[in-house]
Amino acid sequence: MKKLVNSKQMKAIDAYAIHTIGIPPLVLMENAAYSVVSCMEKSISKEDIILVVCGSGNNGGDGLAAARILLNRGYQVDVFLAGNPAHLSEETATQLKILENLEMVIWNHLEEVNFANYTILVDALFGIGLERDIEDEQAAVIAEMNTHEGIIFAVDMPSGISADDGKVKGTAVRADYTVTFGEEKVGQILFPGSEYCGTLVVTDIGFPPSAVDSVASEFYRYEKMDLARLPWRRAYSNKGTFGRVLIVAGAKNMSGAAYLSALAAYRTGAGLVEIMTVESNRLILQGQLPEAILTTINPDLLDTTEEKEKIKQAVGRSDVIVMGPGLGVSDKAKKVLDFVTLYAQVPLIVDADAINIAARYFNTFPLMRGNTCLRLNELNNSLPKGTILTPHLLELARLMDQPASDIQDNLLKTADSCTKDTDLVYVLKDARSVVAYEDERYLNYSGNNGMATAGTGDVLTGILAALIAQGMDSFEAAKLGVYIHGLAGDVAAAKKNRYSMIASDVVNGLEDVLGGMI
Ligand SMILES: NC(=O)C1=CN([C@@H]2O[C@H](COP(=O)(O)OP(=O)(O)OC[C@H]3O[C@@H](n4cnc5c(N)ncnc54)[C@H](OP(=O)(O)O)[C@@H]3O)[C@@H](O)[C@H]2O)[C@@H](O)CC1
Numbered sequence: 001m002k003k004l005v006n007s008k009q010m011k012a013i014d015a016y017a018i019h020t021i022g023i024p025p026l027v028l029m030e031n032a033a034y035s036v037v038s039c040m041e042k043s044i045s046k047e048d049i050i051l052v053v054c055g056s057g058n059n060g061g062d063g064l065a066a067a068r069i070l071l072n073r074g075y076q077v078d079v080f081l082a083g084n085p086a087h088l089s090e091e092t093a094t095q096l097k098i099l100e101n102l103e104m105v106i107w108n109h110l111e112e113v114n115f116a117n118y119t120i121l122v123d124a125l126f127g128i129g130l131e132r133d134i135e136d137e138q139a140a141v142i143a144e145m146n147t148h149e150g151i152i153f154a155v156d157m158p159s160g161i162s163a164d165d166g167k168v169k170g171t172a173v174r175a176d177y178t179v180t181f182g183e184e185k186v187g188q189i190l191f192p193g194s195e196y197c198g199t200l201v202v203t204d205i206g207f208p209p210s211a212v213d214s215v216a217s218e219f220y221r222y223e224k225m226d227l228a229r230l231p232w233r234r235a236y237s238n239k240g241t242f243g244r245v246l247i248v249a250g251a252k253n254m255s256g257a258a259y260l261s262a263l264a265a266y267r268t269g270a271g272l273v274e275i276m277t278v279e280s281n282r283l284i285l286q287g288q289l290p291e292a293i294l295t296t297i298n299p300d301l302l303d304t305t306e307e308k309e310k311i312k313q314a315v316g317r318s319d320v321i322v323m324g325p326g327l328g329v330s331d332k333a334k335k336v337l338d339f340v341t342l343y344a345q346v347p348l349i350v351d352a353d354a355i356n357i358a359a360r361y362f363n364t365f366p367l368m369r370g371n372t373c374l375r376l377n378e379l380n381n382s383l384p385k386g387t388i389l390t391p392h393l394l395e396l397a398r399l400m401d402q403p404a405s406d407i408q409d410n411l412l413k414t415a416d417s418c419t420k421d422t423d424l425v426y427v428l429k430d431a432r433s434v435v436a437y438e439d440e441r442y443l444n445y446s447g448n449n450g451m452a453t454a455g456t457g458d459v460l461t462g463i464l465a466a467l468i469a470q471g472m473d474s475f476e477a478a479k480l481g482v483y484i485h486g487l488a489g490d491v492a493a494a495k496k497n498r499y500s501m502i503a504s505d506v507v508n509g510l511e512d513v514l515g516g517m518i
Pocket residue numbers: 014015018025028029032055056057058059060062083084087089125126127128129130131132133134135138155156157181
């Protein structure tokens with residue numbers, strides 16, 4: 001598990017190291033500069049001509065110190081001090097003085113600099129201290145840097161990317177490498193920041209563990225060693241040991257969603273998977289996945305005791321229920337979901353059309369139009385504890401009755417609204433999904449754009465259900481499931497490619513992930 005920090009939390013770690021532990025800021029700055037140079041030295045040669053672009057804050061100070069180290073080591077290096085010289089921080093002023101004593105070339109105005117003369121750029125304009133949108137001359141500097149053809153190394157953050165949420169503040173440097181100090185920043189994990197970072201290199205510049213531990217953060221991500229969290233598979237066991245999953249999915253002609261969810265549940269270790277779907281899907285599903293048990297319902301007879309009893313029985317024998325994939329949003333589909341919800345006393349995985357149905361239902365009440373709070377409260381009151389909702393951004397927009405663009409722009413704030421006063425777990429699916437429960441925020445760093453293909457969300461539901469069926473707590477299952485799903489997508493991309501991979505390849509990828517082969 002890797003802790004992630006925002007700018008406020010990172011500044012608090014800096015402050016603790018400096019004021020409580022007593023490490024002078026110039027020592028940290030020197031360490032930062034050396035770590036940037038050692039990263040650069042893996043890619044540069046003495047033939048390169050390097051320009052270090054510096055701002056007036058401590059990020060610029062890191063850049064000035066790096067320029068000196070490069071000079072000392074025999075590299076050809078110039079400095080462009082693009083920040084306001086009247087606003088130099090104390091440490092940056094010290095670093096500038098050293099460079100002046102060494103008679104380094106220091107440009108002060110954009111017009112003086114010919115970027116085409118340089119093969120390598122170092123971006124030390126802004127780091128975690130960026131507070132407002134970049135405009136005017138600073139924006140022009142970044143525009144020049146982004147048209148440059150050589151490698152760009154960003155110091156701590158690509159300038160212009162917010163460390164808090166990965167958003168571009170006006171404009172931002174597109175780096176090839178970002179060398180960051182101490183802890184990974186939230187804005188380096190979320191998009192678009194993640195893309196602007198290029199390859200992210202995290203370095204140790206001497207923050208003592210006590211400084212890091214002194215600051216609490218709600219953000220974290222998983223890494224390979226977190227696969228050890230997988231539920232232990234007892235030797236003395238039978239299929240009952242590993243739980244029973246019910247998948248309520250697949251309207252007429254939509255059997256694929258049920259198939260993918262069920263297959264993923266089996267491939268993640270569920271003991272038994274039952275699919276509840278319409279009769280017309282029976283033959284195809286039995287052919288595709290004979291391991292699954294099928295219960296078929298007749299949507300036209302939902303008012304009969306017999307059909308209700310069938311649903312009640314299926315719900316009663318399951319440990320976790322997936323509802324929604326490929327279900328459609330008809331009144332009959334809503335009726336099925338109402339029965340399932342009424343009878344269920346186990347966690348649900350509420351996905352796709354189950355979310356769309358809830359949104360449509362809320363829309364029938366004038367009081368609920370645009371009232372996100374009321375809608376989320378209603379969900380909390382009607383769904384069993386431990387239920388996981390897995391909306392993609394558009395589904396979430398419908399559910400909350402908010403513009404999708406607002407949700408995409410404020411994913412972390414959206415997570416806060418979703419988890420306020422609720423027992424539910426939210427998986428906000430995106431290229432970097434956020435799993436939110438109470439005040440914890442898991443940011444997922446596995447997966448790739450090959451997963452932007454139909455059916456991968458259905459696969460996720462099966463993975464989450466299987467983990468719960470095997471005894472995992474819902475929040476842990478949601479985090480680990482999302483992580484495993486992304487890793488399986490990475491295996492699929494490696495075996496096929498990001499263009500050709502399809503959802504069933506992600507299911508196949510589970511074999512390598514769970515078999516410890518990645
Ligand atoms: N502290 C430490 O101990 C350590 C810190 N370290 C390093 O310091 C970095 C943080 O340094 P920081 O806090 O000085 O902030 P930084 O990112 O340089 O930006 C502030 C400057 O930018 C300016 N500015 C801001 N927004 C602007 C805008 N939109 N447009 C224009 N100007 C804008 C602002 O100007 P002002 O608002 O004062 O005019 C100010 O001059 C961190 O990322 C790491 O690299 C390491 O050495 C390890 C130890």
